[in-house]
Amino acid sequence: MGGYGDIQLLREDGLRLDGRKLDESRPVTIQAGILPAADGSAMVTHGLNVAVAAVYGPMEAHPRKIQRQDRAVIDVRYNMAPFSTSDRIRPGFNRRSREISKVTAEALESVVLVERYPRSKIRVEIEILAAEAGTRCAGITAASVALADAGIPMRDMIVGVASGKIEDTVVLDLDKAEDNYGQADLPAGILPNTGEIAFLQMDGDLSPEEFDLAMEYNFKAAKEIHEIMVEALQSRYQGGDK
Amino acid sequence: MVELVPNLLRQELGRLAEQDARIDGRARFEGRDIHLETNCLYNAEGSAKVTMGKTVVYAGVKFEIRTPWPDRPSEGSLMCGAELRPVAHRKYEPGPPSPESIELGRVVDRGIRESGCIDMDSLCIIPGEKVWGVMIDIHVLSDGGNIFDACGLAAIAALRTAVVPAERFDVGEDYTLPVNGTPIMASFTRVGGRYVYDPCEEEELGGDERIHITIGDEGHLHSLQKGLRGVFTPQEFAEIFEVAQEKCAELRKIVAKEEAN
Numbered sequence: 194m195g196g197y198g199d200i201q202l203l204r205e206d207g208l209r210l211d212g213r214k215l216d217e218s219r220p221v222t223i224q225a226g227i228l229p230a231a232d233g234s235a236m237v238t239h240g241l242n243v244a245v246a247a248v249y250g251p252m253e254a255h256p257r258k259i260q261r262q263d264r265a266v267i268d269v270r271y272n273m274a275p276f277s278t279s280d281r282i283r284p285g286f287n288r289r290s291r292e293i294s295k296v297t298a299e300a301l302e303s304v305v306l307v308e309r310y311p312r313s314k315i316r317v318e319i320e321i322l323a324a325e326a327g328t329r330c331a332g333i334t335a336a337s338v339a340l341a342d343a344g345i346p347m348r349d350m351i352v353g354v355a356s357g358k359i360e361d362t363v364v365l366d367l368d369k370a371e372d373n374y375g376q377a378d379l380p381a382g383i384l385p386n387t388g389e390i391a392f393l394q395m396d397g398d399l400s401p402e403e404f405d406l407a408m409e410y411n412f413k414a415a416k417e418i419h420e421i422m423v424e425a426l427q428s429r430y431q432g433g434d435k
Numbered sequence: 436m437v438e439l440v441p442n443l444l445r446q447e448l449g450r451l452a453e454q455d456a457r458i459d460g461r462a463r464f465e466g467r468d469i470h471l472e473t474n475c476l477y478n479a480e481g482s483a484k485v486t487m488g489k490t491v492v493y494a495g496v497k498f499e500i501r502t503p504w505p506d507r508p509s510e511g512s513l514m515c516g517a518e519l520r521p522v523a524h525r526k527y528e529p530g531p532p533s534p535e536s537i538e539l540g541r542v543v544d545r546g547i548r549e550s551g552c553i554d555m556d557s558l559c560i561i562p563g564e565k566v567w568g569v570m571i572d573i574h575v576l577s578d579g580g581n582i583f584d585a586c587g588l589a590a591i592a593a594l595r596t597a598v599v600p601a602e603r604f605d606v607g608e609d610y611t612l613p614v615n616g617t618p619i620m621a622s623f624t625r626v627g628g629r630y631v632y633d634p635c636e637e638e639e640l641g642g643d644e645r646i647h648i649t650i651g652d653e654g655h656l657h658s659l660q661k662g663l664r665g666v667f668t669p670q671e672f673a674e675i676f677e678v679a680q681e682k683c684a685e686l687r688k689i690v691a692k693e694e695a696n
Binding site (some may be wrong): 235 | 518521525
């Protein structure tokens with residue numbers, strides 16, 4: 194979390210700087226099957242964030258040392274495009290993107306029926322084209338829709354959501370200013386049908402009560418975004434363009 | 436991953452060529468449908484998305500302030516790079532930039548740079564101290580064939596919508612980057628023995644060498660590149676150059692139309 198300075202993030206009327214209520218998410222749109230070269234793909238816009246995911250496979254896992262005898266491995270690459278942030282990012286992996294890739298892969302391995310594809314690999318490529326706080330969550334949501342679009346069996350999809358704390362107040366879905374000047378961020382990957390959690394990170398300062406409220410907001414947002422995910426898949430496969 | 440070039444595909448492309456036909460039903464010099472969208476990304480100072488058949492490409496422009504080269508104290512700089520990341524096709528592997536992606540970025544860079552559409556002196560803030568560095572990054576998201584033309588189009592369209600973020604860097608007010616021209620690339624691949632325009636994925640897989648031609652507003656050449664194994668005759672070049680003139684003029688109209696919107 195950034196500074197705890199004097200930046201005012203809540204207005205006199207109790208709303209947030211962009212006019213949202215405390216438990217209101219930024220607008221989300223999802224399109225499935227947007228990359229013709231991939232086996233499955235999706236684009237998620239979440240506020241001003243743009244995340245694209247492509248899925249390739251299941252395919253032979255190589256080098257052989259990454260193979261698992263009893264299941265498939267999921268190889269996730271989360272990458273931010275050089276033009277996705279305010280200051281240009283030099284192309285290539287950094288520590289942040291490696292960590293996000295790792296925990297995203299582990300989250301997806303918890304829902305994909307990996308035991309159906311022993312010794313194989315499923316590649317998930319997440320590209321962030323525009324970043325405005327919350328890209329890892331938009332990436333997880335996009336990856337889930339892309340996996341479903343690729344026809345890969347899953348127990349449930351994962352919805353990427355986040356809540357946080359600004360001016361000692363718990364709010365849903367931090368935008369860029371709130372992320373920079375807020376006090377806590379709690380991103381989670383929620384399985385909307387089972388209510389389980391496959392991904393969880395947090396940084397900042399939250400009391401147990403604040404954590405409970407933040408998770409309550411996260412579950413509410415997951416339910417809403419899940420509906421948009423399902424609609425995106427339905428419009429692709431029921432009377433969609435393909 | 437090595438792409439297997441099936442002999443059957445090559446034979447089929449040869450058979451189709453004898454009937455002057457193409458695998459996706461197009462005429463020899465017919466391009467695929469093109470969709471161009473500009474200013475589509477937050478944070479990029481200029482951006483464009485190009486869809487050509489199964490190819491999807493984004494380009495984004497960023498600015499930075501740098502110290503000019505000592506021998507050119509009043510000139511800014513322009514750099515164009517392309518990434519062929521594993522998102523774009525199952526044939527692309529993660530790792531350092533491949534020779535293919537470096538070639539792609541450099542060919543697009545030359546076409547824009549050599550057309551003179553950016554006046555490097557106009558990128559000067561304080562001579563000898565501060566100049567703008569303009570960076571065009573091209574991100575290929577889906578390689579469905581002929582990514583060169585898609586990248587060239589995305590790059591110039593993004594550049595032409597770019598706004599110099601002077602306020603953010605505390606050096607005055609934001610202004611639209613002056614771009615004097617629209618250099619456009621046209622690419623041809625030898626398929627079944629003869630050149631076709633705008634090759635699709637199968638034609639690249641079962642084809643031979645390729646030629647990329649970038650043409651400016653006045654019809655002058657600004658960059659040429661011959662890639663892959665194979666040779667061609669001056670007569671063959673003359674034929675595709677003439678086609679390229681026509682295609683580039685058409686694409687330039689698409690850019691102008693998007694800008695007018």
